Amino acid sequence: MPTPLILVLGDQLSHDLASLRELPDEAIIALCEVGVEASYVPHHPQKIALIFSAMRHFAAELRERGLRVHYSALEDADNAQELISEAERLAAHYGCDEIRAVRPGEWRLWQAMRERAEAKLPWRLVEDDRFFSTPEAFDAWARGRKAPRLEHFYRLLRRRTGLLMEGDEPAGGRWNFDHDNREPLPDAIHPPAPPEHRHDATTQTVLDLVAERFNDHFGRLAGFHWPVTRQQALDELAHFLDHRLAQFGRLQDAISDSEPFLYHSRLAAALNLGLLSPREVCEAVEREYLEGRAPLNAAEGFIRQILGWREYVSGLYWTRMPDYKRGNALGARRGLPSFFWDGETEMRCLRRAIEMTRDHAYAHHIQRLMVTGNFALLCDVAPEALCDWYLAVYADACEWVELPNTLGMVLHADGGLMGSKPYCASGKYIDRMSDHCRHCRFDPKRVTGPDACPFNSLYWDFLERHAETLSANPRMKLIYGSLSRMSDDKRAAMREQAGAFLDRLDAAPAYSPAGEHRAGYAPSDDHPAAEETTP
Numbered sequence: 150m151p152t153p154l155i156l157v158l159g160d161q162l163s164h165d166l167a168s169l170r171e172l173p174d175e176a177i178i179a180l181c182e183v184g185v186e187a188s189y190v191p192h193h194p195q196k197i198a199l200i201f202s203a204m205r206h207f208a209a210e211l212r213e214r215g216l217r218v219h220y221s222a223l224e225d226a227d228n229a230q231e232l233i234s235e236a237e238r239l240a241a242h243y244g245c246d247e248i249r250a251v252r253p254g255e256w257r258l259w260q261a262m263r264e265r266a267e268a269k270l271p272w273r274l275v276e277d278d279r280f281f282s283t284p285e286a287f288d289a290w291a292r293g294r295k296a297p298r299l300e301h302f303y304r305l306l307r308r309r310t311g312l313l314m315e316g317d318e319p320a321g322g323r324w325n326f327d328h329d330n331r332e333p334l335p336d337a338i339h340p341p342a343p344p345e346h347r348h349d350a351t352t353q354t355v356l357d358l359v360a361e362r363f364n365d366h367f368g369r370l371a372g373f374h375w376p377v378t379r380q381q382a383l384d385e386l387a388h389f390l391d392h393r394l395a396q397f398g399r400l401q402d403a404i405s406d407s408e409p410f411l412y413h414s415r416l417a418a419a420l421n422l423g424l425l426s427p428r429e430v431c432e433a434v435e436r437e438y439l440e441g442r443a444p445l446n447a448a449e450g451f452i453r454q455i456l457g458w459r460e461y462v463s464g465l466y467w468t469r470m471p472d473y474k475r476g477n478a479l480g481a482r483r484g485l486p487s488f489f490w491d492g493e494t495e496m497r498c499l500r501r502a503i504e505m506t507r508d509h510a511y512a513h514h515i516q517r518l519m520v521t522g523n524f525a526l527l528c529d530v531a532p533e534a535l536c537d538w539y540l541a542v543y544a545d546a547c548e549w550v551e552l553p554n555t556l557g558m559v560l561h562a563d564g565g566l567m568g569s570k571p572y573c574a575s576g577k578y579i580d581r582m583s584d585h586c587r588h589c590r591f592d593p594k595r596v597t598g599p600d601a602c603p604f605n606s607l608y609w610d611f612l613e614r615h616a617e618t619l620s621a622n623p624r625m626k627l628i629y630g631s632l633s634r635m636s637d638d639k640r641a642a643m644r645e646q647a648g649a650f651l652d653r654l655d656a657a658p659a660y661s662p663a664g665e666h667r668a669g670y671a672p673s674d675d676h677p678a679a680e681e682t683t684p
Contacts, residue, residue, distance in 0.1 A: 152243065152246055160200075180220050182221060193544065195509070196544045201223070250262055320449070326445060330399055334584055352377055369508055375419075409512070465567065481532060486528070492507065535559070573608060603647075613640065616632075
């Protein structure tokens with residue numbers, strides 16, 4: 150009788166996981182907290198607590214089903230503190246003849262497992278079928294396409310799943326209602342408070358552990374609010390459907406100085422850990438539309454993020470790695486500004502995005518794309534530096550979804566594979582979509598001078614620096630036309646303003662896997678700079 154060790158990772162907490170089906174009676178299921186995975190980037194304490202608590206609750210549920218479970222806690226004296234080594238230690242301890250694992254969420258782990266496939270104790274790898282598509286299916290679809298765009302893949306999956314379809318046509322006669330989902334922040338807004346989840350003894354033990362072991366990581370544990378069980382995740386879903394979905398669509402791009410969540414679902418972390426399935430979430434949202442409780446633009450906008458964007462970035466990641474991670478099409482080499490770690494900046498929009506990230510391990514997708522991300526793009530921050538930061542600070546950040554979003558969409562470092570143009574903008578965009586500017590000492594209407602919003606001169610300076618690469622882009626033609634019509638004196642003044650600002654930026658020490666800080670990140674010539682989001 151075979152005795153496999155079934156390794157279940159922290160983002161695979163689904164009872165229908167492929168490796169948990171048709172288990173031999175002697176199978177040992179292993180879940181492992183290891184120091185390396187908690188520290189290879191300085192993960193937000195709330196992210197570590199979320200994963201550890203969810204893992205411990207999931208292990209208890211498996212035991213309740215009568216399954217044999219070994220749980221390696223971080224504080225166990227014999228814990229190898231590295232995932233591959235710990236799994237092989239446990240397999241040897243229980244006399245297992247193989248280790249089975251579902252595809253992990255990071256290429257480095259996938260590669261490490263594949264390298265052990267022919268070892269004395271072999272690893273048997275299983276595809277993760279919790280997605281609507283597979284890497285193989287995405288590769289077949291993308292093959293031969295010069296630009297494998299999201300919109301076309303999304304339409305394919307809409308037809309395949311039947312979600313929001315009326316026969317062969319999309320509901321409402323349009324595939325995409327994005328144009329209806331760009332309203333700025335209203336003057337008066339009162340979004341519902343998010344649900345609060347009771348901390349049982351398991352969660353409290355984890356919070357105490359994380360407070361002791363990871364107190365030097367960026368982020369606060371106080372106010373920990375994440376769902377750590379499937380029931381809590383279902384409660385989050387129900388709350389979103391009842392109180393947020395109807396307003397989600399039109400206000401999904403708005404940014405508030407005081408409200409971190411607005412009408413966003415906060416479901417990405419539960420989805421990425423496996424507490425919810427993408428299919429059940431999409432079907433629940435579709436049902437709200439079909440039964441008249443949510444408008445089509447809200448339902449379609451939300452489903453597009455999961456059925457479209459989440460599936461698309463997964464396919465892109467797995468079919469383009471490992472070369473994708475080395476992309477740096479704009480040659481960006483600046484270290485991450487130090488205020489990304491402490492929030493000490495006079496730029497109100499950046500300060501609030503970083504403070505909300507510190508307090509909640511969360512910022513919604515427009516804060517990531519058009520505030521912190523836009524700033525990093527305009528300042529030529531090295532892709533690896535920003536990608537490591539996003540991976541560290543957000544509770545929903547798994548590399549398969551974080552890396553394409555950051556490297557491809559935020560930084561345009563893949564040369565336009567993901568997006569047809571850079572998502573760059575001046576301070577006018579933030580002024581239009583948020584209430585930050587009324588609290589800021591900088592004026593979004595001024596381009597130069599001591600009170601000018603830094604985004605403005607940085608924007609035009611970025612376009613000038615990268616004109617050779619970007620000016621031929623058809624979607625950039627109008628803006629480069631505007632730049633060309635400016636006087637030489639005005640352009641010189643903007644360059645001087647931007648240059649002075651960039652000269653004052655301090656780069657933060659980069660985080661090393663050993664837990665030490667090294668000098669500000671500057672990639673060597675032989676290692677080019679490289680590197681949710683979901684709802």
